[in-house]
Amino acid sequence: MLKATIFSVPVMCVVWNSEVMPATKKNFDNSHIGLTFNKLLKEIGNPVEFELPDWFIKCKPPMPYTFIKRNIYLTKKIKRRIEDDGIFCSCSSSPGSSGVCDRDCHCGMLLSSCSSGCKCGNSCLNMAFHHRPVKKMKLVKTKKCGSGIVADEDIKRGEFVIEYVGEVIDDKTCEERLWKMKHCGETNFYLCEINCDMVIDAMYKGNKSRYINHSCCPNTEMQKWIIDGETRIGIFATRDIKKGENLTYDYQYEHLHYSLISYCRHSI
Numbered sequence: 001m002l003k004a005t006i007f008s009v010p011v012m013c014v015v016w017n018s019e020v021m022p023a024t025k026k027n028f029d030n031s032h033i034g035l036t037f038n039k040l041l042k043e044i045g046n047p048v049e050f051e052l053p054d055w056f057i058k059c060k061p062p063m064p065y066t067f068i069k070r071n072i073y074l075t076k077k078i079k080r081r082i083e084d085d086g087i088f089c090s091c092s093s094s095p096g097s098s099g100v101c102d103r104d105c106h107c108g109m110l111l112s113s114c115s116s117g118c119k120c121g122n123s124c125l126n127m128a129f130h131h132r133p134v135k136k137m138k139l140v141k142t143k144k145c146g147s148g149i150v151a152d153e154d155i156k157r158g159e160f161v162i163e164y165v166g167e168v169i170d171d172k173t174c175e176e177r178l179w180k181m182k183h184c185g186e187t188n189f190y191l192c193e194i195n196c197d198m199v200i201d202a203m204y205k206g207n208k209s210r211y212i213n214h215s216c217c218p219n220t221e222m223q224k225w226i227i228d229g230e231t232r233i234g235i236f237a238t239r240d241i242k243k244g245e246n247l248t249y250d251y252q253y254e255h256l257h258y259s260l261i262s263y264c265r266h267s268i
């Protein structure tokens, strides 16, 4: 339950949410405005406690974050090319296909993008997503899941939607951040596991993909691609999506270290 304390003083009105921001209160107490406020408080007497109305809690603005285009590594960047496994890109279009290699070429089947060895050259379609435009999407308030994302244009099945980017951290940092969030009472997590010791955390830095909510009947999916030796996560449409539809994917959150009271498709 969120509680606030309001002091009605002519001109100055301070709303303090003691459960969410304890660190800020300390800074506030020592600041000039804090000292003045405390002096005023002594003169006024005891504050009155009240519960914040539901509409206020629901209207809580989304947490600010820094927009980034590419992952930022806070851990060692491990580059692993498929060539390291003795697989070299010598793809060419298969007979009867559209004339360029697609996801059915050797590299595509390994979810690795083609390299310069590919005989299709610039027209190659197995170029993962790093050269493809991001779909138009809008940030919205959902009924039950805080902020969410809706498509702002029709999207076709299989099309690339957006890359999931954030800070790439190791397991230890991830655990530290989770504890910190627990202490702050933060319930929104922005974690995506790349492998057993690498997680993309879009809590502080990311793009709109950080707002895509979970559903067990999703319309997009996450795909791991190796692009120039780096594992990157692309979000792709699993069916045709109409403009205005909520974008969702399945978090498969049993892999992560937290649980989620999940609302599914229709209630998001």
Ligand SMILES: C[S@@+](CC[C@H](N)C(=O)[O-])C[C@H]1O[C@@H](n2cnc3c(N)ncnc32)[C@H](O)[C@@H]1O
Pocket: 062, 144, 145, 146, 147, 148, 187, 188, 189, 190, 191, 210, 211, 212, 213, 214, 215, 260, 261, 262, 263, 264, 268
């Ligand atoms: C990646 S964020 C998604 C954006 C988030 N809704 C926000 O307001 O910033 C993931 C968090 O959203 C909430 N969330 C996402 N999908 C949900 C669902 N289906 N049911 C309940 N909560 C959900 C959970 O708090 C989760 O930790």
